[in-house]
Amino acid sequence: MRSPLHCLLPALLLSIAPTIHGQTHDLLIENAQVMTLDPTLGDLRETDVLLRDGRIAEIGQRLTVTDVERIDARGMLLLPGLVDTHTHLWLSAARGQFRNTPQTDYFLLKKHLARHYSPEDIRIGTYFGAVETLASGVTTTVDFFHNLRGPEHWEAARQALLESGIRARLLYGAHDDLKAEQSIDLEHLAEVAAQPAQGNLTLGLGWRGVGEGAPATLQTGRREIEAARSLGLPIAVHSGGARNAALIDSGLLGEDVQIIHATAATNAQVASFRAAGSSLSLTPITEHRVGYGLTLLSDYAAVGRLGLGIDGPALAGSADLFANMRLLALTESAANKAETAIEPRRILELATLEAARSIGMDKEIGSITPGKRADLILLDLNALNMASPGTNDPAALVVYSATTANVDTVIVNGVPLKRGGQLIGVDVPQVLERAQTSISAILNRAGGLPEVKPKL
Template identity: 40%
Template sequence: MTRQTSRILIQRACVLTMDAALGDLTEGDVLLEDGRITAVGDQLSAEGAQRIDAAGMILIPGLIDSHTHMWQGPLKGLGAGNWGMADYQKHVFPLREKFGAEDMGDATFAAGVEMLDKGTTTVLDFCHNVMTPAHADQALAAHRRTGQRIVFGYGMLGSHGAPASEQDWRLAQVRELARTLDAKPTSLLRLGIAVGSLEYVGLAAMRREIETGRELGLPMSFHQNPPGQIRELHAAGLLGPDLLPVHANVATDEELAALAACGAGISFTVEGEFGGGRPMSIIGRAHRAGVTPSLGVDIPSRVAMDLFSQMRLTFHVMRAEEALAERLAGRWPLARRPGTPHAQPRHMLEYVTVNAARALGLGECLGRIAPGCIADLVLLRTDPYGMSVGDPAAHVALQASASDVDTVIVGGVVRKRGGELQDMDRAEAAAATRRVRSRVLAQ
């Protein structure tokens, strides 16, 4: 499939730049050239450019998911009734052992098409199902096929009871991929490391993986579930802005201060965390502490691959946590006071654009609509019922849905227009899902 970048002029959109210097444009134009945004303003001219009339639409940066296991795409619904981690570990996670390399390719392709269709242009694919080198190769081939912007988190976690020596071939493949994959920020496929969980692999193995990642200049991420792990990593000198914790629901204020001091963020997967009974005050505490939150779907086996629903749920979870604190302090009924409520609808859009770009190490060039930034954009329809009154970012976070995604642009290339995918076939993605289910679930 050949993709040519072109000169595109988007006209008359309500532009949410997510850039502090530019702000919002009630009706503005955005010019794209050679995969980058070159101008943002009013009534721009661009001779010979392809024109997109976006009157009545909202233009936002492409949505960025900072933590999803894309291999679970075809397993959607399998974890719907899970009750805590025990159910997940019993019914979903062991299926890693049944996935062949071919299944990894099909599953990753199907998930990528669906996520692009729903406006998610970039994903940190935390691929903790690299059971053989071929598993990684097939997943990477699928990413190349979809053309979604990916940070491929090469999974270091092996099979249950696997020998520690498995780390050797995984790190060897990471080194080879680092040599061959394009590391430029504009590359659609960049390498990262999905570091093994501290409770499974231990500090020594985790240190080796992190040090390898830093030697190679790779972004890294890790699951942070049991208490005290951030403190342990900090004491070991391993925290850094290139190491993204996921979940961290039980992190202490001291640990948040350590993350903030080194410029790190946290990826929250709110639907899975909240539905799994985890404490949720962490998002507001992290935000206030200067630890930038970002959002991810996490487990498609349970959660829809849709960042709009994640924004909406996150807002209401954060507001509920703030209201609970007010009740416990005897301040009831609710009344506004300085600094409360803290969570605002616009914050949710920040979490899946500017914050997520920073979490992936792309904060300088992604997640904003500003000259020089990578041209990853989404146009949202507001018809037939019109845009909300007030802040248009609130419309995106609380009113919009994946069905409103009209146009998706990745690297200056139109991937969806007028609600229709341009160079991908939904039927092909559905067929890939069926193949995985037939082989893995015998359905």
């Protein structure tokens, strides 16, 4: 029998108080330029948005409300909070370690460092990544936790996300040293799935998939996905190259599966993903960085349910979904040798409403629609890189001009987590110091960089 978790956890972990983000405010955002991303509401000028009990209550001009806190949003662009459909927050403190040499190659160095992560390192890295992600205008993230080495590691990631206040789906994953025939801890998965939901956190399976279809991998993959399905959990899986075909041949795809990257998928494979009802997450910056090739939206558009993702601030360089939007737009125009190959609004949808739809959360988030969760961001239109008098359609401004530095305000579930460009209740110097200490100790324990075997 397992020891109670509290015996195993550092005292620090227990001091975390998720309740700090539990109270919702009633808020009136006044005089904003609004992009609702709701197809029936469209873009609105000088508009007020009322937030009550964590939800969007009313949208209109000069709303008469007396009993609320007010945010003056003149000169600001109000958007639904960005939705990051794929990330790996635990690794965030390793940013800068991946330096594109044979020894610092992402996959090799990640595996080398990963086994030296304590639960406390997971907590520090996940929190660090989560607050950067929030500060960057992302209100929902899907955190594929693929260094899960035991219940304490899980609890550390969970607590860090709760503490940050971000809306997150934490995906129960494996780790790099788990053998093909070894399952993840399915008993623990069932245990955590049975726990009552807390804060803005939900769960899913960070599935290893079926590899390239070898019998042992296929058998383990089947056992894991069937366990997740019996618990009603959403599923995500990395794929690409030969794995695309193996995944399709396994017959295990379905509407509950999100495929990540699907690098080099053929048109027939894209059609199979669509036929299975699965969704796709594209992460242009990391896909370009590791050399998967150009992320061309037109190659994947037929999947139907698509969203953008960051794929971890460590590999992406930062938790910047604006930069991912821009890269996707530029790649499409460049590859097609046509500026008009892509509409900026379509790109913005892939980071908001379409992203929410791709992860099955569009009834709750992704647009500024009465009844949905109050997950919102304000961008400062008076910044030098954003000032654009007379713009009727701000979509191009968001995609080609905005940076994370323009994110003035971030609200999740009606709770402001960033105002005036500053995170609320986050001791940033302390977060940085802990991240630095953590990664230095991990590198020490790992004995420096990995050895690279010469290629025969």
